Amino acid sequence: MPAEPLTATPGPDDEIPLPGGNVGGAVRVGDTVRRPTGPWTPAVHELLDFLAAAELPRIPRVLGIDDRDREILTFLPGRVLDIGRETLSDAQVRSAMHWLREYHAVVAGFPRDTRRWRFVERALAPGEIVCHHDSAMYNMTFDGDELAGVFDWDVAGPGIPLDDVAMFTWNSAVLFPDADAAEVAHALHTIADGYGGLDPHAVLDHVITRMTDAADRIAAAQAAGDPGMLRLGEAGEPANTRARLRVLASRLPELHAAVDATR
Incomplete structure (x- = not known):
C-alpha cells in the first residue's frame, strides 16, 4: 500500500504567489511581500515612509529591496x-x-515637488494630493466589517480626492452594467456619507471622468511598453473598462433619478 503523500508546510524563505497581480505579481515570503520595482518605486517608497512617520494605519511598511531588485x-x-x-x-x-x-488628510502634507510616478513626472498642481489611484476592494483587506489594510501603491500619483472615491465606487459591484438602480443609489449614498461631505451625484458623475482617464493612461502606458500595463492588456484592459463606461453613461439619467428617490 503506498504511503500517504506528505503535505509540505511553507518554510520562512518559501515564496507563495499572492492572488491577483495582473500588473506586477506579488509573492509572500514569511511576513513580507516581494514585488517588482520600477522607475516610480522611489517616489512610492517616499510616500509610504511619509505615511508611516505620520502613523497612518493599515498601510504596508517599506523594508528595502531584495537581491532580485x-x-x-x-x-x-x-x-x-x-x-x-x-x-x-x-x-x-x-x-x-x-x-x-x-x-487624504494626512497625505495633504506630503511635499509637493516633482517626482517620477508611474504615469507622470511632475509636481502637484494646486488642489491636488497624491492619490492611491487604485483604492479598490481588490487592494483592501478586511477583518470582519473593519478595513485591515490597503496595498498595491504602485500607481500612486497626482490627483484630487474624488479620484480615489470614484475608483472605489467603480470597482464595487454596484456599478456593474446589470446592477439594480436602487442598489446603485444606496451604495452611492453609503460611500458619500461614509467619506463625509460628498454629494452622491458628484461621485457618480466623477466615475465617468476618472475611469475615462484611467483607460487613456493604461493605453498610453501600453504604447510605451510598460510591462505591467501590457499584462493588463492580456486581461482585456482598457477595452473592458471602455465598454462598461458606455453602458454606465447610457444609464446616468436613470441612476441620478434613483439617487434622488432614495432620500
Missing part, C-alpha cells in the same frame, strides 16, 4: 473579498471611506 514590504493581515463573487457590506464600505478620508 524587488521591493520588500510588510505583509498586511485580513481577507481580500473576491470581486465579482462577493460584495462589501455597508459597514465595510463606511470603514474604507473613513480610512480614505484620513489618508
Whole structure:
C-alpha cells in the first residue's frame, strides 16, 4: 500500500504567489511581500515612509529591496473579498471611506515637488494630493466589517480626492452594467456619507471622468511598453473598462433619478 503523500508546510524563505497581480505579481515570503520595482518605486517608497512617520494605519511598511531588485514590504493581515463573487457590506464600505478620508488628510502634507510616478513626472498642481489611484476592494483587506489594510501603491500619483472615491465606487459591484438602480443609489449614498461631505451625484458623475482617464493612461502606458500595463492588456484592459463606461453613461439619467428617490 503506498504511503500517504506528505503535505509540505511553507518554510520562512518559501515564496507563495499572492492572488491577483495582473500588473506586477506579488509573492509572500514569511511576513513580507516581494514585488517588482520600477522607475516610480522611489517616489512610492517616499510616500509610504511619509505615511508611516505620520502613523497612518493599515498601510504596508517599506523594508528595502531584495537581491532580485524587488521591493520588500510588510505583509498586511485580513481577507481580500473576491470581486465579482462577493460584495462589501455597508459597514465595510463606511470603514474604507473613513480610512480614505484620513489618508487624504494626512497625505495633504506630503511635499509637493516633482517626482517620477508611474504615469507622470511632475509636481502637484494646486488642489491636488497624491492619490492611491487604485483604492479598490481588490487592494483592501478586511477583518470582519473593519478595513485591515490597503496595498498595491504602485500607481500612486497626482490627483484630487474624488479620484480615489470614484475608483472605489467603480470597482464595487454596484456599478456593474446589470446592477439594480436602487442598489446603485444606496451604495452611492453609503460611500458619500461614509467619506463625509460628498454629494452622491458628484461621485457618480466623477466615475465617468476618472475611469475615462484611467483607460487613456493604461493605453498610453501600453504604447510605451510598460510591462505591467501590457499584462493588463492580456486581461482585456482598457477595452473592458471602455465598454462598461458606455453602458454606465447610457444609464446616468436613470441612476441620478434613483439617487434622488432614495432620500
